[in-house]
Amino acid sequence: MPLKMRKNRSPKPPEPCLLTECMQVIAGAWAPNVIWSLRAGPRRFSELKVDIPPVSSKVLSARLSELEERGVLLRHVRPTSPPSVEYELTDLGEELIPALEAIVEVGHKLKARRGYHAVAEAAE
Amino acid sequence: MPLKMRKNRSPKPPEPCLLTECMQVIAGAWAPNVIWSLRAGPRRFSELKVDIPPVSSKVLSARLSELEERGVLLRHVRPTSPPSVEYELTDLGEELIPALEAIVEVGHKLKARRGYHAVAEAAE
DNA sequence: ACAAGTAGGTTTCTAATGGTAACTATGTTT
DNA sequence: AAACATAGTTACCATTAGAAACCTACTTGT
Numbered sequence: 001m002p003l004k005m006r007k008n009r010s011p012k013p014p015e016p017c018l019l020t021e022c023m024q025v026i027a028g029a030w031a032p033n034v035i036w037s038l039r040a041g042p043r044r045f046s047e048l049k050v051d052i053p054p055v056s057s058k059v060l061s062a063r064l065s066e067l068e069e070r071g072v073l074l075r076h077v078r079p080t081s082p083p084s085v086e087y088e089l090t091d092l093g094e095e096l097i098p099a100l101e102a103i104v105e106v107g108h109k110l111k112a113r114r115g116y117h118a119v120a121e122a123a124e
Numbered sequence: 125m126p127l128k129m130r131k132n133r134s135p136k137p138p139e140p141c142l143l144t145e146c147m148q149v150i151a152g153a154w155a156p157n158v159i160w161s162l163r164a165g166p167r168r169f170s171e172l173k174v175d176i177p178p179v180s181s182k183v184l185s186a187r188l189s190e191l192e193e194r195g196v197l198l199r200h201v202r203p204t205s206p207p208s209v210e211y212e213l214t215d216l217g218e219e220l221i222p223a224l225e226a227i228v229e230v231g232h233k234l235k236a237r238r239g240y241h242a243v244a245e246a247a248e
Numbered sequence: 249a250c251a252a253g254t255a256g257g258t259t260t261c262t263a264a265t266g267g268t269a270a271c272t273a274t275g276t277t278t
Numbered sequence: 279a280a281a282c283a284t285a286g287t288t289a290c291c292a293t294t295a296g297a298a299a300c301c302t303a304c305t306t307g308t
Contacts, residue, residue, distance in 0.1 A: 005170060006171055018231025018234075019156055019160055021231050022227045022228065022234060028294085028295095029294080029295060032147055033141070033144060043130075044129070044255085045257075046254085047129055047130055047132075050132050054296095056295085057256075057258085058257085058258075058259085058295085058297090060257090062295090080255095082256080082303060082304050083255075083304095084255065092237065095230055098226055098229070099227045099229070100143065102222055102223040103143060103147065104142050104146065106149075106219055106223045109219050110145060110146060110219075111145070153267090169285050169286075180266085180268070180269090181285075182266085182288085185286055185287080186266090205274085205275060205276075206273090206276080207285080208284065209284085209285065
């Protein structure tokens with residue numbers, strides 16, 4: 001006997017997906033890390049590169065312009081010599097912080113879990 | 125006078141980045157949506173496609189194998205006719221739910237904010 | 249004076265990822 | 279017999295990411 005398909009869990013036609021919408025704001029390689037690094041205040045290009053070692057200039061540059069375009073952060077050129085550029089979160093950017101905190105919190109759990117498994121595996 | 129670089133905000137050598145680690149678990153197109161769709165219980169391939177209309181068979185298939193490999197979900201073939209395949213979250217998968225809830229919560233804020241801006245722009 | 253360094257990128261090239269559409273195998277329903 | 283359902287796979291193309299080199303303007307060290 002063929003299976004019946006269970007009904008849809010999230011009615012699609014009426015409203016766009018809130019999960020997808022928020023994910024699109026933080027989409028792109030290293031975007032969450034950039035936002036996380038800016039949570040404590042403004043930060044310059046080269047400082048961000050130090051905060052996030054694996055990111056290349058090209059990708060960091062691309063991500064910063066995208067995030068600026070999305071209204072997540074502001075770019076501010078300061079008349080130093082040589083000129084420096086500071087990035088800082090907008091109010092919208094600040095709203096993303098709780099979600100990133102929740103993700104970091106899961107990171108802690110994963111770490112604890114790995115430690116536990118490593119011990120369990122070593123004991124076998 | 126040249127600027128001094130402010131000190132690094134997250135000491136890198138000692139520990140790997142918790143944010144990046146958790147992000148890698150939910151990485152890949154539509155992965156968060158798949159996990160979200162499974163949060164209320166097991167779901168079949170074609171049901172997931174209905175839950176997440178924009179995903180293609182190819183990408184859904186790729187995502188499901190990756191998530192299984194990462195230990196986020198289990199694949200279970202049932203001897204129906206034709207055979208059907210159910211996917212369900214593991215304990216590790218369940219641990220990701222709070223983070224996704226936080227993201228959905230931001231989705232709500234973004235929606236509210238959009239409505240507000242739309243009104244403000246219309247009034248100009 | 250001249251080489252090297254700093255800041256904030258851009259350019260080029262290659263590899264991996266994602267999207268579209270067509271196609272498959274087995275078995276059931278009409 | 280033709281059509282449909284399930285759970286994918288395959289081929290092809292467009293976009294994205296990563297590595298490494300390069301660039302302009304200004305400053306510092308020898």
